[in-house]
Amino acid sequence: MQVGIDQIGFYTPNKYVDMVDLAHARNQDPNKFLIGIGQSKMSVADQTQDAVSMGINATMRYIDEIDREKVGLLVIGTESGVDQSKSASLFVKSALELAPEVRTFEIKEACFGMSAGIMIARDYVRLHPHHSAIVIGSDIARYGLNTGGEVTQGAGSVSMLIKAEPRILALKNGHSAYSADINDFWRPNDSAVALVNGKYSTEVYLDFFKRTFTNYQAQNDCQTADFAALIYHLPFVKMGFKANQLAIEKQEQETAERLANNFTASAQYSREIGNIYTASLYLSLLSLLENGNLAPEALVGLFSYGSGAMGEFYAGQVMEGYQNALDFDGDQEMIARRQKVSVSEYEQIFTQALELPQDNFELESDEETGYWYFAGTKDHVRQYKQK
Structure with a gap:
């Protein structure tokens, strides 16, 4: 029996900053970023996107194509956790309307978290070949404005369905x-x-x-x-x-x-x-x-x-x-739909996103219809909504 990746879903926020613009704003040669670092653009997450909402959006790319009743495990790897105790995966599980019997938890070891989740999912499916597992990696990389690591920031999520006899990668x-x-x-x-x-x-x-x-x-x-x-x-x-x-x-x-x-x-x-x-x-x-x-x-x-x-x-x-199990056109559209922001707009978005909104204040998203977003807290409980 082969076990591996049967579905891949991808999401990135709807804004980006251009590395040439950022280089000029930081008084740097653009080639330092374009060639020396190897980056052309950088996705920017505003206050309404976090590890949970991005993970939901990535999984929504394929959730209607699978048998939800066979999902027995949901794991999210992240170093952008939204709570010191409660797993981000529970918010995701609720939005995806998965069965209450699904085992779910969050893994943290810097950027290794999703790989750890895949290893766990692989072994789970080997023991439960009639079940499948969803593994999500979801993060916002933040190093701070005008820092050495600024050009290596970004935001996005990848979700995978791990199952027996996979269509993509064994x-x-x-x-x-x-x-x-x-x-x-x-x-x-x-x-x-x-x-x-x-x-x-x-x-x-x-x-x-x-x-x-x-x-x-x-x-x-x-x-x-x-x-x-x-x-x-x-x-x-x-x-x-x-x-x-x-x-x-x-x-x-x-x-x-x-x-x-x-x-x-x-x-x-x-x-x-x-x-x-x-x-x-x-x-x-x-x-x-x-x-x-x-x-x-x-x-x-x-x-x-x-x-x-x-x-x-x-x-x-x-x-x-x-190739038949991939959504090439959808992934191209996901990247192309992003709107360019100026460096000053990026700096404002970045600074605002570091702050938790005032409790009981509802956030509004400028995402396209159908995407999930963080809507703020109500009585200190995080709220997630679909646009």
Whole structure:
């Protein structure tokens, strides 16, 4: 029995700031952002979008196409949690009108949370092959205005249905994990923005990739040339590019070109949207599937990384006809529908979103009809509504 990804839903907020505009506002050469970081645009979340609403919207992309009665597990990975106790997944479960028997919880380990959820879901479905599981990664990356990490912000969510005999990607047995207690990135309870040692974090990321990729190959008796594509957690595109360069050095030209071309395809959406923390790796997967060149049964390697730090490398095999299970046109429309905001508008939206609205004040969303949004709190209870 094969277990893996059968559905993918994607959501990003309806606003973006252009990196050329941001570079000019920060007195920087635009190529520092466009080439040095590898970003073109950055999605911006206003006060009405959070990890919950984005997770709902991503899952709504496919929820009417599945048998809800077979969903037995719902997991959300996020580092943008909305409550110190209550799981974000309970709000999502309620909006999706899933059965009360569904087991649901939230996972936190920086950007590794969604990968952890997928591993749990994979094992759950193996034991309960007649059930399916929904795994969501949903985050808003915030480092602060005019900071070193500002250009690596973003917002969005990816949702996946994990089930037996999947239509998109079958997860292979075997994995390679590595963890260490370090401080390359963190967000204290008293801070609404993350703290990061950018150079150190990049060094750790690359070190963890080399360790896990090498160990995976040794454990599974495979070589770099066996992979059709290698994809990465992309806090910014250039970081994944550096890891991919490590992977393809000393490889034959055909292998190096294939992996380089498919990396470019996998980074296409991240370049337009920015960092979405737990879902970044899976936005890379979606981008690869929709923009890359993959044959049936092609082997795809996935490197997941969460600061603090946790790294894992695993692999999946593309299913024949996987394109039929994707919504390429819908994903293109999702990205294209966004409205450009000026840097001053972005700064106002960013600052306002850091503050919780006054209790019993109802927020209004400027999203399109049908999307869910955070409507404020009523007697200190979070309210979510559909436009």
